[in-house]
Amino acid sequence: MRIEHANITVNNVEASVAFYLQLMGxxxxxxxxxxxxxxxxxxxxDRTYLSLFEAANTSRAPEDYSVTGFNHLGFEVDDLAAYRETLLAMGVEIKGEEDYEPGRRLYFYDPDGIEIELVEY
Incomplete structure (x- = not known):
């Protein structure tokens, strides 16, 4: 079994498409x-994708790890430093960076406040 897609609701589909394509290709x-x-x-x-649905009412994604629900999306990358530079060039603020086994991680928010984790093993 594998995850085929994640479906997230966004404020503006065009803006989110542009953001994720610039980040991920x-x-x-x-x-x-x-x-x-x-x-x-x-x-x-062809194997994995993000499904982006536009919200009926604009808002910001909640950040609350103390309640049941979605916390973040995690993506494995080959070169975390290169993605860090891409994010900075995009004007994205890095929320945090952690280096612990089994890999290094970087956290940030997408335009709708959804937390994203990039990890390099």
Missing amino acids: GRVRWEGTNSSGRRAAHIGD
């Missing part, structure tokens, strides 16, 4: 509207 696999008639897009590759 890949391509737009599909775009259109979801079953609620809101804009949506899938970005990634």
Whole structure:
């Protein structure tokens, strides 16, 4: 079993597509509207993708590890330092960096306040 996709609700599909493509590369696999008639897009590759649904009402994702729910998305990368430079060039503030077995990690928020973790093993 593997994770095929993660579905996140965002404030602006176009802005999120641009953010994630600049960060991760890949391509737009599909775009259109979801079953609620809101804009949506899938970005990634042939095996794994992010499904982005546009919110009906704009807001910021909550950050609360003390309650049940979604905490963050984690992506494995080959060169954490290169991604750090990409994030800084994009104007993204690094929330934290940790170096412990089995890898080094970097944390930041996407444009909607969703926490993202990059890890290099």
